[in-house]
Amino acid sequence: MNDDVVTIKNRLGNRVVIPAHHYELDEVVDMADFLGDSYKLAVDCSKTRAEYIVFGGVSFMAEGAALLAGSDQKVLIPDPQAGCPMAQMITGEGAKAVYETLSARCDRQIIPIVYMNSHADMKAFCGAHDGTVCTSSNASKIVKRFLDEDKSVFFSPDFNLGINTANDLGIPGHEVVTVRRDGTLEGADPSSARIFLWDGFCHVHKTFTLDDISRLRSSHPDIQIIVHPECEEAVVTASDYAGSTAMIYNTVKDAAPGTVWGIGTEYRFVARMANTFSDKTIIPLRESICHDMSRITLEKLTVSLASVESFIKDKGPLIHPVTVPESLKKDAKK
Numbered sequence: 001m002n003d004d005v006v007t008i009k010n011r012l013g014n015r016v017v018i019p020a021h022h023y024e025l026d027e028v029v030d031m032a033d034f035l036g037d038s039y040k041l042a043v044d045c046s047k048t049r050a051e052y053i054v055f056g057g058v059s060f061m062a063e064g065a066a067l068l069a070g071s072d073q074k075v076l077i078p079d080p081q082a083g084c085p086m087a088q089m090i091t092g093e094g095a096k097a098v099y100e101t102l103s104a105r106c107d108r109q110i111i112p113i114v115y116m117n118s119h120a121d122m123k124a125f126c127g128a129h130d131g132t133v134c135t136s137s138n139a140s141k142i143v144k145r146f147l148d149e150d151k152s153v154f155f156s157p158d159f160n161l162g163i164n165t166a167n168d169l170g171i172p173g174h175e176v177v178t179v180r181r182d183g184t185l186e187g188a189d190p191s192s193a194r195i196f197l198w199d200g201f202c203h204v205h206k207t208f209t210l211d212d213i214s215r216l217r218s219s220h221p222d223i224q225i226i227v228h229p230e231c232e233e234a235v236v237t238a239s240d241y242a243g244s245t246a247m248i249y250n251t252v253k254d255a256a257p258g259t260v261w262g263i264g265t266e267y268r269f270v271a272r273m274a275n276t277f278s279d280k281t282i283i284p285l286r287e288s289i290c291h292d293m294s295r296i297t298l299e300k301l302t303v304s305l306a307s308v309e310s311f312i313k314d315k316g317p318l319i320h321p322v323t324v325p326e327s328l329k330k331d332a333k334k
């Protein structure tokens with residue numbers, strides 16, 4: 001099966017690229033032309049001139065690539081069921097209704113900021129309301145920029161990234177409102193609140209607990225704990241470092257040989273780092289897997305690539321093309 005992907009890719013040459021997220025199965029990572037976190041993949045996809053981008057990742061990432069793709073490029077996802085439950089916890093329409101309610105109750109202008117892990121309708125909603133898209137690497141910088149302009153912020157969909165960012169910026173709890181998915185508000189007085197947080201979550205990162213950290217600290221006294229900011233507030237506070245997938249990778253890569261690391265993010269990525277950086281001891285906080293990422297398999301990758309060949313040869317159907325409605329493109333691109 002491995003040969004099949006390689007053979008088809010060789011025949012297609014530079015007409016096709018395979019980007020893959022760090023959380024993908026090894027068999028997919030092995031076939032990737034480039035690997036990255038959500039942000040790096042979006043940037044690298046926007047630079048490629050390949051006509052066909054066969055995406056190893058979940059649907060919001062493939063949609064992001066389709067958003068930035070040129071008119072002569074096509075994006076495919078080997079399994080359209082590979083979704084992100086967190087991205088699905090808010091829609092552009094739902095967010096607009098909540099935003100209007102919050103705006104009516106808040107004394108300041110509210111700027112919507114949406115995490116990269118969201119669908120194109122959410123990105124379009126933000127673009128249409130003077131808002132922007134952030135990643136886990138630049139959330140603090142972006143939120144700070146708007147707070148410094150004396151605006152308030154509506155942050156979605158990940159509550160944990162939002163609260164960890166608020167803590168990073170020293171925003172006190174009495175200026176934070178939680179917006180529950182049923183529309184109820186908790187916390188600060190909405191009229192003076194600085195940050196409104198949607199209560200979405202990533203089940204992969206929410207799983208890590210304080211016990212996981214204590215267990216590792218007692219068995220490895222020299223351990224340094226590093227976690228993704230989609231983890232719970234208490235877990236991030238108890239860790240030595242928190243940062244995006246890229247930040248975790250670079251921190252561990254650049255660490256001194258012999259150092260010991262406890263890592264709280266997707267298990268496959270941690271296991272791969274343990275193999276790659278074998279001069280360090282790398283231990284997962286626990287085996288938490290993103291099963292949506294696992295939906296992309298070598299077999300499905302082969303089917304998608306074969307469909308590209310048949311499309312070029314005699315206009316056979318592409319499996320599975322990803323498109324963004326024209327009505328959303330302009331605002332989402334902003």
Ligand code: 13P
Pocket residue numbers: 036037038039084116117135136202230244245246
């Ligand atoms: P990053 O890749 O942006 O760090 O996000 C983590 C994640 O959960 C991807 O789905």
Ligand code: SF4
Pocket residue numbers: 023058083084085086087117202203204205266290291292293
């Ligand atoms: Fe979504 Fe979490 Fe999986 Fe990333 S790891 S795709 S945020 S469920």
